[in-house]
Amino acid sequence: MAKKPIILAVDDDTQVLNAVDRDLRSEFRRDYRILRASSGQEALDTLRELRAREEPLALILADQRMPGMEGVELLSESRAIFPDAKRVLLTAYADTEAAIRAINNARLDHYLMKPWDPPQQLLYPTLHDLLAAWQSEYSPKFTGLRLIGFQWSPLSHELKDFLSGYMVGFQWLDFETSVEAQELLAAKGLTAADLPVVIYEDGVAMTRPAKTDLAQHMGLTITAKQELYDVVVIGAGPSGLAAAVYGASEGLRTLIIERQTFGGQAGTSSRIENYLGFPTGLSGAELAHRAWAQAVRLGAEILAPQEVVDLCVQDGYKVLTLTDGSKVRTRAVVLTTGVSYRTLDVPGMDRLSGAGVYYGAARTEARSCDQQDVYIVGGGNSAGQAAMYLATYARRVFIVIRGKSLAASMSAYLIEQIGDTPNIEILPFTEIAEVCGKDHLEEVVLKTNGQFEKRPARALFVFIGAKPSTEWVCNTIICDNKGFVLTGRDLVTDPRYAASWKHNREPYLLETCVPGVFSAGDSRSGAMARVASAVGEGSMAIKFVHQYLDE
Numbered sequence: 001m002a003k004k005p006i007i008l009a010v011d012d013d014t015q016v017l018n019a020v021d022r023d024l025r026s027e028f029r030r031d032y033r034i035l036r037a038s039s040g041q042e043a044l045d046t047l048r049e050l051r052a053r054e055e056p057l058a059l060i061l062a063d064q065r066m067p068g069m070e071g072v073e074l075l076s077e078s079r080a081i082f083p084d085a086k087r088v089l090l091t092a093y094a095d096t097e098a099a100i101r102a103i104n105n106a107r108l109d110h111y112l113m114k115p116w117d118p119p120q121q122l123l124y125p126t127l128h129d130l131l132a133a134w135q136s137e138y139s140p141k142f143t144g145l146r147l148i149g150f151q152w153s154p155l156s157h158e159l160k161d162f163l164s165g166y167m168v169g170f171q172w173l174d175f176e177t178s179v180e181a182q183e184l185l186a187a188k189g190l191t192a193a194d195l196p197v198v199i200y201e202d203g204v205a206m207t208r209p210a211k212t213d214l215a216q217h218m219g220l221t222i223t224a225k226q227e228l229y230d231v232v233v234i235g236a237g238p239s240g241l242a243a244a245v246y247g248a249s250e251g252l253r254t255l256i257i258e259r260q261t262f263g264g265q266a267g268t269s270s271r272i273e274n275y276l277g278f279p280t281g282l283s284g285a286e287l288a289h290r291a292w293a294q295a296v297r298l299g300a301e302i303l304a305p306q307e308v309v310d311l312c313v314q315d316g317y318k319v320l321t322l323t324d325g326s327k328v329r330t331r332a333v334v335l336t337t338g339v340s341y342r343t344l345d346v347p348g349m350d351r352l353s354g355a356g357v358y359y360g361a362a363r364t365e366a367r368s369c370d371q372q373d374v375y376i377v378g379g380g381n382s383a384g385q386a387a388m389y390l391a392t393y394a395r396r397v398f399i400v401i402r403g404k405s406l407a408a409s410m411s412a413y414l415i416e417q418i419g420d421t422p423n424i425e426i427l428p429f430t431e432i433a434e435v436c437g438k439d440h441l442e443e444v445v446l447k448t449n450g451q452f453e454k455r456p457a458r459a460l461f462v463f464i465g466a467k468p469s470t471e472w473v474c475n476t477i478i479c480d481n482k483g484f485v486l487t488g489r490d491l492v493t494d495p496r497y498a499a500s501w502k503h504n505r506e507p508y509l510l511e512t513c514v515p516g517v518f519s520a521g522d523s524r525s526g527a528m529a530r531v532a533s534a535v536g537e538g539s540m541a542i543k544f545v546h547q548y549l550d551e
Helices: 014-028 040-052 071-081 093-105 124-137 154-165 179-187 211-218 238-249 284-297 381-390 412-419 488-492 531-550
Strands: 006-010 033-037 057-063 086-091 110-113 145-149 170-174 197-199 205-207 228-234 254-257 301-303 308-314 317-322 327-335 339-341 357-359 373-377 396-400 424-427 430-436 443-448 451-456 459-462 466-468 517-519
Touching: 006 014, 006 040, 014 033, 014 057, 014 124, 033 040, 040 057, 040 071, 057 071, 057 124, 071 086, 086 124, 093 110, 110 124, 145 154, 145 179, 154 170, 154 211, 170 179, 228 238, 228 317, 228 531, 238 254, 238 284, 238 327, 238 531, 254 327, 284 301, 327 531, 373 381, 381 396, 381 412, 381 459, 396 430, 517 531
Parallel strands: 006 033, 006 057, 057 086, 086 110, 145 170, 228 254, 228 327, 254 301, 327 517, 357 459, 373 396, 373 459, 396 424
Antiparallel strands: 145 197, 197 205, 308 317, 317 327, 339 466, 430 443, 443 451
8 A cells, every 4th residue: 555645744843843744634644744943953853764665755844944955955955855845934023034035045835924824824824735736746655566777687588477477466577768766776875886775575685586585575385384295286287287187176185396487488479369269369467467466366386486406206106306405205206397489599599588689578678679570580389379369559661580480380270360360470581690789689680592681670589499398307207209208108109108107007198207206298209388288287197196096
């Protein structure tokens, strides 16, 4: 909730100060907080404290004749602390000339004669007018989480993506262009070397925070609560969330572990229009968070952000080791680790990654592309969805593809939408040869039919296929030559099957070479890269978990 604006009354005469305080509270306390100070120095100290706490000052009312610091001097100095606050001088008749000079020289807003009785005629109308003028220009400060950083900082981009991935409302402040960001940093005693900085709603500032620190402040859980689970789902994409929903709803002690944000690659999609039951479409983030809420409501426990780095079997139980060294024991595992975007191997990509070059949709950067040219590499559905989203901000969106058209790899509905969007242009038979820029992307070099062309670019978004996120488990689980997990009949036909499978039955359809460890979604060999397919496999995996546990 936004804090009430403040009216500060200042007078060294206790009797006068009490009278001012009484009249101000009588008329304005419903909408304003009334504070008081008995000297100019005390008032300045109070103003600095208010500024440090980012509390709004609407009006300061000060007596002219005070020892140590006259009212005009106080009101003049207060302008440096609260430049937008209204300033009113209380004067005796003998000080009228000084008050008039102060209005011209110190830019006071008004002066009032003492005594002001009755206040209904001599005090309130003037203050109401001044406060109404202040309110007309006042914008309440954002009271939620704020992130201060550099626009071209990869770490700032990473934190923006993390917060938006969990649908945490936050205000982004670019230190180089925002006066507010610079003032906030100075008020916290920090410098640009401490960036990025997160300032929480309670005023606590954290420099260069780890994701786990953010997660704990957001109320996320990063430590398992139980000693043993029936099933642990690794990965919170569509397949993992579906497995968690069905596992929890069917009475299994279910834990889901996600190393980044919910939704996987699907969670970054700006619009999914071909998922059953949503005729107008929905964003990947919306789908992921609906499923997350559903899993939690049904009793699933979620650890995020946490990463599993090792899987081993001890006495039939599966033991998972997390990055912090803690271990989780479970009877069954569902691997839904998904895939990660393949990197583009051209000069400049590593250096500018996160500073104008992004893998995936990077929706947090869309607004910064306003009226600029952006480029998308790739011809799949993810690239098409990103193009449609970016087209609402960018001046022009160029889709770079090696082939002749999008027809071979993109759904027809997206191709039609792109064709109807005038600021999207397809560049066939084209590749990115190089990306250029000092500390952020400024230009891309295109190679078309052997010819090179350099063009200005605000951002480059890369969608050139994916690789399975299975590196950590390939020593335990049999994968194909591309790293995708082999399951069911695909596993049985593999030459390594006989040496690894020692159970007295064949593996279930989604079961790996380790009994009780299942795989679903994009990281499974032979899986279809569609949200509906991933959801189906995740829910189906729980059926096999039940069969395994019944053994």
